[in-house]
Each structure stands twice: as C-alpha cells, then as structure tokens.
Amino acid sequence: MSRATVCLTVDFDGVSSWIHSFGEADSPTNLSRGLFGVDTGAPRLLDLFDEHDIETTWFVPGHTIESFPDAVESVWTAGHDIQHHGWSHTRPGTYPDEASERADIKRGIEAIESLTGRRPTGYRSPSWDFSENTLSLLEAFDFEWDSSQMGTEFHPYPLRKGWQAPPDAPFERGEASAIVEVPVSWQRDDFPAFAFNRQRGFADEPAVFDMWQSQFEWMYRNVDNGVYVLTMHPQIMGYSHRVELLDSLIETIAEYPEVEFTTVDAVSEGV
Known part of the structure; x- marks a missing residue:
C-alpha cells in the first residue's frame, strides 16, 4: 500500500458552466474561455499527464461530450477515466423538482455510455x-x-442520508449510506484561485502552487494513507505558465517515496 495517494482530477466543463451555471450563453467572450479549454487547455494537460505517465479522472458534463465529441474521446483514448458531472452544468440545488434533476443525471449517464461503452461509477x-x-x-x-x-480533508468517508438541520434544534448526522465520498477542497481548486474577476484582479499564482505543495507535504507527514485531490479545469489550468507550474508540482510530489498517482475510482474501490 502506498503511503500517500494523489488524485489529479479535471472538470472538463467546456462551455457548459457559462451556459448552465453562470447564465452567460449570450457572452461570446466568456464562451471563448470555455473553447480555449476544449481546443488548447485539454490537449496541453493530456500531453503533461502523458509525460508523467499519470492516469487522471475527468468529470465531464454530457453537454461537453455531445458538443465536443472528438475532444472528449481524446481523453478516453489516452487512458484517463471519465466520470459523471451532470449532463448540463446545473447546480443541483437550483432544479425546480426531483424529476428535472433525475432527467439530467440520466442524460449524463447516457452520454458517457455512448462514448465509453460503460456506465460511470x-x-x-x-x-x-x-x-x-x-x-x-x-x-x-x-x-x-x-x-x-x-x-x-484527506480521507474518504461514507456520505450520510436522513440528516436533519433544523434551525431551532440540534443537528442530526443521519446514517451512513453506501456512497463513498472522496473529499474535495476549495483550497485545492484552480477555478476560485485563478479565474479572472475584474473585482478581484490577479492571484499570486506561484504562491497558490506553493500552497498546494505545502498541503500535500503536511498530509504526507501527518496522515496515514492520505488521499490528496486536486481539482483543475482546462480553461483555467491549461494556460502555458500554469502548465509549467503544474509540471513542477507533479515532479516535486513524485519525488516522495511511496506516493501513487491514481484515479478517484481506484481510491473508492480500496475503501
């Protein structure tokens, strides 16, 4: 068993986040940011992962699969795992009813099956x-x-169902489900760090990569069999200078003994 596990994950949203989450279907400039991820960012990330011989997990909306089938097929044929990220990039909490959310999940499953020949897990x-x-x-x-x-932060755990959070009574955790959670963190996601916002301006990008490295190093020192999940978006991480910084981060992490880069699916199987 590895001392530490690293899951490099990619949310391949294409233009779906701008259309379905941000309501900017009429913004050619913002849609072009998604197209950069499809045409330039994703190939750069695939080349980098190939150089390091790393298998990664790509969460792909069905909208991306149906809009850019060749780009998504290149992910699959390169040996990376493709998992579910909705059909549309719609926040589940904004669906008007259960039937709408069910239909979107079902359509996303069908899109992945049509590409890979298997159901997402x-x-x-x-x-x-x-x-x-x-x-x-x-x-x-x-x-x-x-x-x-x-x-x-660094350990999978079962999601709970039947929990209760009444505003005028104590919180109740509910009971464990059979669904394994492989946790994420806003502190290890490139979108909030790097997505340009006129009000915020630019981040100190090397400092963010240093933070990601320090988080891994803390986990390596202090957590037995920890799982480190990094979340990236081709339209964000795929810029030339960030690919170089990511290359350096991967090289640094890979130098540690008994570190395994693997898929989220493989992690879940070991729980």
Missing part, C-alpha cells in the same frame, strides 16, 4: 452542490462514489 456535482434529492438519486442510479463534499 462516480459523480461530481456541478459547483459541488447537492439538492435534497441528489444522494437518493445517486443511490437509485447505482453510483458507488461521489467527489463533491468536504467532510474530511
């Missing part, structure tokens, strides 16, 4: 959001794991 919700129906729908569609929540 894992799910990552758009914007890491759940509705009151999401967990029961994941169970109904026989998903085995999720990677959207943040109940621990």
Whole structure:
C-alpha cells in the first residue's frame, strides 16, 4: 500500500458552466474561455499527464461530450477515466423538482455510455452542490462514489442520508449510506484561485502552487494513507505558465517515496 495517494482530477466543463451555471450563453467572450479549454487547455494537460505517465479522472458534463465529441474521446483514448458531472452544468440545488434533476443525471449517464461503452461509477456535482434529492438519486442510479463534499480533508468517508438541520434544534448526522465520498477542497481548486474577476484582479499564482505543495507535504507527514485531490479545469489550468507550474508540482510530489498517482475510482474501490 502506498503511503500517500494523489488524485489529479479535471472538470472538463467546456462551455457548459457559462451556459448552465453562470447564465452567460449570450457572452461570446466568456464562451471563448470555455473553447480555449476544449481546443488548447485539454490537449496541453493530456500531453503533461502523458509525460508523467499519470492516469487522471475527468468529470465531464454530457453537454461537453455531445458538443465536443472528438475532444472528449481524446481523453478516453489516452487512458484517463471519465466520470459523471451532470449532463448540463446545473447546480443541483437550483432544479425546480426531483424529476428535472433525475432527467439530467440520466442524460449524463447516457452520454458517457455512448462514448465509453460503460456506465460511470462516480459523480461530481456541478459547483459541488447537492439538492435534497441528489444522494437518493445517486443511490437509485447505482453510483458507488461521489467527489463533491468536504467532510474530511484527506480521507474518504461514507456520505450520510436522513440528516436533519433544523434551525431551532440540534443537528442530526443521519446514517451512513453506501456512497463513498472522496473529499474535495476549495483550497485545492484552480477555478476560485485563478479565474479572472475584474473585482478581484490577479492571484499570486506561484504562491497558490506553493500552497498546494505545502498541503500535500503536511498530509504526507501527518496522515496515514492520505488521499490528496486536486481539482483543475482546462480553461483555467491549461494556460502555458500554469502548465509549467503544474509540471513542477507533479515532479516535486513524485519525488516522495511511496506516493501513487491514481484515479478517484481506484481510491473508492480500496475503501
């Protein structure tokens, strides 16, 4: 068994996040940011992962599969895992009813099956959001794991169902489900760090990569069999200078003894 596990994950949203989450279907400039991820960012990341011989996990909306089939097929043929990220990039909490969310999940499954020939085993919700129906729908569609929540930092754990959070009474955890959570963190996601915002300006990008390295190093020193999940988006991470910084981060992490780079699916199987 490895001392530490690293899961490099890619949310291949294409233009779907701009259309379905941000409501900017009429913004050619923002849509072009998604197209950069499809045409330039994703190939650069695939080349980098190939250089390091790393298998990664790509969470792909069905909208991306149907809009850019050749780009997504290149991910699959390069040997990377493709898992569920909705059909549309719609935050689950914004669906008007259970039937709408169910239909979107079903359509996303069908899109992945049409590309890969197999059903996805894992799910990552758009914007890491759940509705009151999401967990029961994941169970109904026989998903085995999720990677959207943040109940621990470096250890998988079972998602809980039947929890209660009344404003005038104590919180109740509920009971463990069969769905394994492989936790994420906003602190290890490139979008909030690097996505340009006129109000915020630019981040100190090398400092963010230093933070990601220090988080791995803390886990390596202090957590037995820890799982480190890094979340990236081709339209964000695929810029030339960030690919170089990511290359350096991967090289640094790989120098540590007994570190394994693997897929989220492989992690869930070991829980």
